[in-house]
Amino acid sequence: AQSVTQLDSQVPVFEEAPVELRCNYSSSVSVYLFWYVQYPNQGLQLLLKYLSGSTLVKGINGFEAEFNKSQTSFHLRKPSVHISDTAEYFCAVRGKGNEKLTFGTGTRLTIIP
Amino acid sequence: DTAVSQTPKYLVTQMGNDKSIKCEQNLGHDTMYWYKQDSKKFLKIMFSYNNKELIINETVPNRFSPKSPDKAHLNLHINSLELGDSAVYFCASSQSGATDTQYFGPGTRLTVL
Numbered sequence: 001a002q003s004v005t006q007l008d009s010q011v012p013v014f015e016e017a018p019v020e021l022r023c024n025y026s027s028s029v030s031v032y033l034f035w036y037v038q039y040p041n042q043g044l045q046l047l048l049k050y051l052s053g054s055t056l057v058k059g060i061n062g063f064e065a066e067f068n069k070s071q072t073s074f075h076l077r078k079p080s081v082h083i084s085d086t087a088e089y090f091c092a093v094r095g096k097g098n099e100k101l102t103f104g105t106g107t108r109l110t111i112i113p
Numbered sequence: 114d115t116a117v118s119q120t121p122k123y124l125v126t127q128m129g130n131d132k133s134i135k136c137e138q139n140l141g142h143d144t145m146y147w148y149k150q151d152s153k154k155f156l157k158i159m160f161s162y163n164n165k166e167l168i169i170n171e172t173v174p175n176r177f178s179p180k181s182p183d184k185a186h187l188n189l190h191i192n193s194l195e196l197g198d199s200a201v202y203f204c205a206s207s208q209s210g211a212t213d214t215q216y217f218g219p220g221t222r223l224t225v226l
Contacts, residue, residue: 034214043117043203043217044156088154099144100169101215103156 002027002095006104013081014112021076021107023065023091033074034092034101035065044090050074061085086111116140117218119204125224126194134189134221136204144168145187146205146215147179156203162187163209191223199225 005024013019025031032051036044048059055067065076074091091104117138126132138145146169147159161169162181176192191198204218 036217038154043219044205045217046214049214090156099161099163099209100158102158106154106156108154 002029002031002093002098002100002102004091004093004102004104006091006107008107009105010108010110012110012112015083016080018079019077019081019085019109021089021091021109023074023076023104025072025074025091025093027093027095029095029097031096032094033065033067034094035059035063035074035076036090036092036103037061038088038090038106040087047076047089081109081111083111083113085109117204117206117216119202119218119221121221122219123222123224125226127226128194128196130194131190131192132194132223133191134202134204134223136187136189136218138185138204138206138216138218140206140216142206142208142216143184144207144209145181145184146207147187147189148203148205148217150201150203150220152200160187160189194223194225196225199223 007022034049035047038044048057050057050067058064088106090106094101120135144163146161150156159173160179165181178190181187201220203220205215207213207215
């Protein structure tokens, strides 16, 4: 079994400020980790994913995430946000050998001008 | 060209009716999925097909029946619609293997009156 916890349901951030969206997971097997973004009234788009290797993963739109196995975390960060980053962000986990992708409950990122 | 497309984008119907949502992908993937996103943005997998074979079937009322005529299509039929079925339904596709990214369609917003 696997699960994902996104601790913050909403995160307001001033434009050009840094942001961190938190994600913790649990799984009985090794995992692959993903961050997806959902812009208003759209489908989900992959931001980045961790499969293996370097624990710091860089994605699109200036986002990055760091896999921390000891803390079972995969937090998403951006050093300077823009108005266009306003969206819902979902962390997801997939166990190795498992086809099922389990999503967290999402974090709504609101950028304040 | 749209990678994963769904029709219709919006669907408004009365309780008790039967409706279908269609999904097509032109990515050459062998696995397709249906997800349900409720009003709180929680995203949960419903079904998954690999090469037209059902591989994931979560706890979903049997009023919901997926049908995959070929690898590129996965349709969702819903019988005797209920108020609680109102949600956004997303189709996704990927190449089999846990490392592969799932690509999402734009969603179908179903409203049951």
